[in-house]
Amino acid sequence: xxxxxxxxxxxxxxxxxxTAFVSEVQLADNKxxxxxxxxxxxxxxxxxxxxxxxxxxxxxxxDIKVRQI
Numbered sequence: 001x002x003x004x005x006x007x008x009x010x011x012x013x014x015x016x017x018x019t020a021f022v023s024e025v026q027l028a029d030n031k032x033x034x035x036x037x038x039x040x041x042x043x044x045x046x047x048x049x050x051x052x053x054x055x056x057x058x059x060x061x062x063d064i065k066v067r068q069i
Contacts, residue, residue: 002059010068013049015042020062027066043068 008014016025018039025032025039032039043066046052057064 002057002062002064004055004057004062004064006053006055006064006066008053008066008068011045011049011051012068013043013046013052014066014068015046015052015054016040016064016066017054017056018062018064019058021060023062023064025062025064025066028068 014027016027016039018025021036023034023039025041027041028043030041032041
């Protein structure tokens with residue numbers, strides 16, 4: 001089981017790729033819940049950001065929350 005809370009500065013671009021049996025990913029104002037389907041999300045500034053984070057996870061049940069502050 002994966003329970004990930006990530007806090008990053010607003011100017012950092014974030015991409016999330018999660019593979020799980022059941023997954024819930026929240027990135028900024030976007031939220032996606034999937035069953036047996038990979039989730040891929042990017043922040044709006046990901047392509048143009050100087051600093052980037054790519055978070056890749058694989059677990060049975062995944063709950064990922066990314067907050068840009």
